[in-house]
Amino acid sequence: MLTIGAFARACRLSPKALRLYDELELLRPARVDPHTGYRYYAVEQLEQARLVAWLRRLGMPLARIREVCALEPAAAAAEIRAYWAEVEAETAARRDLAAFLVDHLQTEPRKDTTMLELRYFAHSDRGRVRPANQDTAYAGTRLLAVADGFGPAGAPASSAAVEALRFLDTDELPAGNVLNLLEEAVRGATDAVRAMSHGTGSGMSHGTDGADGAMSHNTASGMSHATAPNGTTLTALLWTGSRLALVHIGDSRAYLLRDGTLSRITHDHTVVQSLIDEGRLTEEEATAHPQRSLLLKALGTATPDLRLHDATPGDRYLLCSDGLSGVVSDDRIQRLLTASAPDEAVHALLDAANTAGGPDNISCVVADVVDAA
Numbered sequence: 001m002l003t004i005g006a007f008a009r010a011c012r013l014s015p016k017a018l019r020l021y022d023e024l025e026l027l028r029p030a031r032v033d034p035h036t037g038y039r040y041y042a043v044e045q046l047e048q049a050r051l052v053a054w055l056r057r058l059g060m061p062l063a064r065i066r067e068v069c070a071l072e073p074a075a076a077a078a079e080i081r082a083y084w085a086e087v088e089a090e091t092a093a094r095r096d097l098a099a100f101l102v103d104h105l106q107t108e109p110r111k112d113t114t115m116l117e118l119r120y121f122a123h124s125d126r127g128r129v130r131p132a133n134q135d136t137a138y139a140g141t142r143l144l145a146v147a148d149g150f151g152p153a154g155a156p157a158s159s160a161a162v163e164a165l166r167f168l169d170t171d172e173l174p175a176g177n178v179l180n181l182l183e184e185a186v187r188g189a190t191d192a193v194r195a196m197s198h199g200t201g202s203g204m205s206h207g208t209d210g211a212d213g214a215m216s217h218n219t220a221s222g223m224s225h226a227t228a229p230n231g232t233t234l235t236a237l238l239w240t241g242s243r244l245a246l247v248h249i250g251d252s253r254a255y256l257l258r259d260g261t262l263s264r265i266t267h268d269h270t271v272v273q274s275l276i277d278e279g280r281l282t283e284e285e286a287t288a289h290p291q292r293s294l295l296l297k298a299l300g301t302a303t304p305d306l307r308l309h310d311a312t313p314g315d316r317y318l319l320c321s322d323g324l325s326g327v328v329s330d331d332r333i334q335r336l337l338t339a340s341a342p343d344e345a346v347h348a349l350l351d352a353a354n355t356a357g358g359p360d361n362i363s364c365v366v367a368d369v370v371d372a373a
Helices: 004-011 015-023 043-058 062-069 073-106 154-163 175-197 271-277 330-338 342-355
Strands: 039-041 116-125 135-139 143-150 214-217 234-239 243-249 253-258 261-264 305-310 316-320 362-371
Touching (some): 004 015, 015 039, 116 135, 143 362, 154 234, 175 243, 175 305, 234 316, 316 330, 330 342
Antiparallel strands (some): 143 234, 243 305, 253 261
C-alpha cells in the first residue's frame, strides 16, 4: 500500500486531486483507515491514475474520463481519438475566428454599402421515403437558413430555430457587430428549441416558396443525436451588404460556387466526419457507413462554428440539408448549380435527390450575390 502522498508523487496527481476523484468515484483508494480516514492506494492503481492524469492534461471533462476508464483498452483508445477530433474541430473554428479578428482589427474600418444584394430561393421537399418533413428552409433579404430536425418533435424544433433568427431579416444591420449579433440570435434559437422540447413552445406554420422572405417548411430526416431525443441542426448565413456571417452546427451544409469552382464552407459535425478527420475512413467509404447520419453536435449541445465571409458579385451560395448532400455528389451539385437561376437550381437539386431515391427530407436555399439594380 502507498500513502496518498507517495501515490500522488508516483502518478503526478496532487493529494487534493486524488481526494476529489475519490469523492467523484473516479479513482477510489484501495483502503481508508477507519479511525483516521487516511487514504491508501495499491501499486496496481498507478496505471489508472496516470491515465486519469494524462486525460486531464488533454482537457477531457471528468465525466467523460470516468467513461473512458471503464472501457477496455481498444474501446478507450477509440473514445480518446473521437474526443481529440472534436477538440481539433472546435480549435479550428476558434482559430478561424481569431484570424478574422486579427485581420479585422488591423485593417481600416469600412462601411457596408448597398451596391450588392442577394437574389434567392428556398424550398423543402419531403422526399420519397419519410412520412413527414422535419426540415425548415428560409431565404430573405438578409437571412438564409436551413435546419434539419430530428426526433418525434423534429419539425417544430427546426421551425423554432429558424423563427428565432428571423428578426435579423431587416433592412439595416450594424456590420461591425454582425458576429456578436448572430451569436446572440443563436442563443435565442437554442432557448426556443429547448422550450419547444419541454412543451412550452410551438412549431412554425407553413410558409411560401419564392424570392421574398421565402420560408419552406413541411412537417424529416429521422436524424439522431446521442444526447437529445428532439433537436435540430442549423446552418445560416446573415448578409450585411458586402459580407456573409455564417453560423453552423450539425450536418446541414453551406457551399460557395465562385468562378465555376464549388467549395464547402462548413464542416460536418458527425461521427463519420470525425473518422475521416482521423484518417480512419475515406470520403468514399463514408457514403456507405452505417453511422453516416449520427451527429456529434446539434443546436444546444455545443458551440456552433461562427465565421465571416467576404462576398463578390457572381458568388452563389447553397445551403442544404443532408437529404441532398447524402445522395447527390459534390460534382453533380456543382453542375446543377452552374447554369441556372436560383429557383431553377433549387428544383434541379431537389429532383436529383429524389431521383437518387429521396431517402430523406431535402431542403435547399440558393442565393446569388449580384450588383444592386
